[in-house]
Amino acid sequence: MKLIVNGSPLEVEAETLAGALAALDYGDAVVATAVNGAFVPAASRAARSLSEGDRIEIVAPRQGG
């Protein structure tokens, strides 16, 4: 289905957020996730089903002031 991943439209074969992360090669990367602007904890990713057009944000540690 078509998802917006970190601002870019992508075709992803996945039913859940956990499935999308696996399909997008995140593997064991340390990331946090949000769907449509709401935080989804790591423990809830497998149960968080996705719909066409969902906006997914996947973030990781980065330099900051």
Place this chain on the structure above:
Amino acid sequence: MDFYGVALRSRLLLGTALYPSPAILADAVRAADCDIVTVSLRRESGRLREGQDFWGLIRDLGVRVLPNTAGCHSVKEAVTTAQMAREVFGTPWIKLEVIGDADTLQPDVFGLVEAAKILSAEGFEVFPYTTADLGVADRLLEAGCRVLMPWGAPIGTGLGLNDVYALRSLRARFPDVPLVVDAGIGKPSHAAAAMELGYDAVLLNTAVAKAGDPVAMAGAFARAIEAGRAGYLAGPIEPRDMAAPSTPVLGRASLA
């Protein structure tokens, strides 16, 4: 000094952005001899995984991290970013930034108080990036904040302490609240001046990262902050307008 019950040795909090290289960042953190560095969250690509190396570098330094909500202009963005940061960094600490003006990066103090209230209720330990306004400080403490971080000057300007009167008033009004000057510091003398006002710590990034020699500058700031603190504790004299001779007048030879 302690923040939310965590005893800290160093009074310098250092940002991790804008360094010429990861190696220079690591050396600067060591030279600063600091206990806390600030970090952020940004979009990660599954293919590039840029954040993973950075996180490995920070973990190896053995310092505590204070994640920020930099770049958030709304309460919702800031709260969601804080929630994501707590999970990734494994800390309830959050440097809360709700930006109100794109040019000055001035805090939106109304949004800041609202976000601080929400996050405190969710168990976060909030370090609000705020102005030196006393009324706002009161509201932030009511919201649950136990540390306040007023700006010295706008982020990245290096202008130093723009409003010494306001900073001094804040210190006098809240003698028992840990106060950190956050942002606007340009030179070690600015940091020393903040410490001489009785501030508990200084948070800076650009002044070290963009210095000609960031590692040497990190060391310079560490020493300035120690000196400023020691000077504050030693009890500076009150300034006066008229000169007062330091050499005894009594016993002066009559040579006229």
